[in-house]
Amino acid sequence: MSASSRLFALLALALATFAPTAVFARAAPDSFADLAKRLLPTVVNISTSQTLKAPPQNAMPQLPPGSPLEDLFKNFLGPKPNTPRHVTSLGSGFIIDPSGYVVTNNHVIEDSDQITVSLQDGTQLPAKVVGRDTKTDLALLKVSPKKPLPATKFGDSDHAQVGDWVIAIGDPFGIGSTVTAGIVSARNRNINAGPYDDFIQTDAPINRGNSGGPLFDMDGNVIGINSAIFSPSGGSVGIGFAIPSNLAREVTGQLRQFGVARRGWIGVRIQQVTSEIAEGLGLPTTQGALVAGVTDGGPAARAGLANGDLITGRY
Incomplete structure (x- = not known):
C-alpha cells in the first residue's frame, strides 16, 4: 500500500470513529420562534396594588400661648390628613391548569390588596391567592376564565444539565411579554436566600418584572421559576437564578390542596x-x-x- 493510500485509510478511520459523536450532540437551535409561539400564551403578566396608610404629620413648632403666629402655623403646618398611598408592582407568572391556576413568586404578590392577571391576548382577570409559601418564595393564584386557558407543565429539573439551552419568558420592567434565551450556567447554586437555596443559574437575560416567570427547556417544559438576579446595576448582567421545578411542583401541589406548604416534622x-x-x-x-x-x-x-x-x- 502506498503512503498516500495509507494516509487516506487513516483519515477514513478517523472520520468513522468520530462521526457518531456529532449524532448525539444537541446542536444550538436555528431559531426559538416556534417554541416561543407555543409557550407565550401560557405566560401571564401580574400587577398588584397595595394601599399604605401614611402616619399623620405634625410639624407645628412650639409656640407660647396666644402667639399671633399660632393661626398661621395651623393653616400651613398643622396636622395633615391620613391620606392613603397606593403602591403598584409588576411581575410574571405561568398557567399550570386550564381552569386558571397560576404560579408566581410570593414576593410578587406579598401584602397586596388587589392582584390582576393579564393574559397574552390582553384579557385582564382578577386573581385570588390560593396559597403562598415564604420559605420557598412561591405562590399559587386562581383566576376564573370564561374558557379554558392554555397551560404549560413542569418538567424534571433534575435532568437539566449545565450547558443546556433554556428560554425565559416574562414581563421585564412592565414593557410586555419578552422572550430571552441562554443556557443553564450552574446548578445547586446557594445565594443565601433562605432554607431552600438550590437554584438553577442561567445567563438568559432576566430583569425586574421577570420574577415569577418560567424558565423553559427545549421541550417546552418549565424547569425553573425565575426569582432573582445578581446585578451591581439593577439590570441583567447574565447571572439569574430560578427555583427548580421539582421543588415548585411539590410546593404548589400542597398549596393547591391545603393552602399551605406542609413539611416534615418529627418533634x-x-x-x-x-x-x-x-x-x-x-x-x-x-x-x-x-x-x-x-x-x-x-x-x-x-x-x-x-x-x-x-x-x-x-x-
Missing part, C-alpha cells in the same frame, strides 16, 4: 456531640446527633426516642 430537638459531651455521657463516639428534647406526643416520642439518645447513621 425532636438535637445538638452536636462534642468531645466533652461524649466523655461526660460515656458515649463511644462524637459522630451522630444527640437528642436534647422530645415533644410529647410527637412522631419521635411515639417512636420511642428520649432525651440523651444518640442518633447515628448506618453505612
Whole structure:
C-alpha cells in the first residue's frame, strides 16, 4: 500500500470513529420562534396594588400661648390628613391548569390588596391567592376564565444539565411579554436566600418584572421559576437564578390542596456531640446527633426516642 493510500485509510478511520459523536450532540437551535409561539400564551403578566396608610404629620413648632403666629402655623403646618398611598408592582407568572391556576413568586404578590392577571391576548382577570409559601418564595393564584386557558407543565429539573439551552419568558420592567434565551450556567447554586437555596443559574437575560416567570427547556417544559438576579446595576448582567421545578411542583401541589406548604416534622430537638459531651455521657463516639428534647406526643416520642439518645447513621 502506498503512503498516500495509507494516509487516506487513516483519515477514513478517523472520520468513522468520530462521526457518531456529532449524532448525539444537541446542536444550538436555528431559531426559538416556534417554541416561543407555543409557550407565550401560557405566560401571564401580574400587577398588584397595595394601599399604605401614611402616619399623620405634625410639624407645628412650639409656640407660647396666644402667639399671633399660632393661626398661621395651623393653616400651613398643622396636622395633615391620613391620606392613603397606593403602591403598584409588576411581575410574571405561568398557567399550570386550564381552569386558571397560576404560579408566581410570593414576593410578587406579598401584602397586596388587589392582584390582576393579564393574559397574552390582553384579557385582564382578577386573581385570588390560593396559597403562598415564604420559605420557598412561591405562590399559587386562581383566576376564573370564561374558557379554558392554555397551560404549560413542569418538567424534571433534575435532568437539566449545565450547558443546556433554556428560554425565559416574562414581563421585564412592565414593557410586555419578552422572550430571552441562554443556557443553564450552574446548578445547586446557594445565594443565601433562605432554607431552600438550590437554584438553577442561567445567563438568559432576566430583569425586574421577570420574577415569577418560567424558565423553559427545549421541550417546552418549565424547569425553573425565575426569582432573582445578581446585578451591581439593577439590570441583567447574565447571572439569574430560578427555583427548580421539582421543588415548585411539590410546593404548589400542597398549596393547591391545603393552602399551605406542609413539611416534615418529627418533634425532636438535637445538638452536636462534642468531645466533652461524649466523655461526660460515656458515649463511644462524637459522630451522630444527640437528642436534647422530645415533644410529647410527637412522631419521635411515639417512636420511642428520649432525651440523651444518640442518633447515628448506618453505612
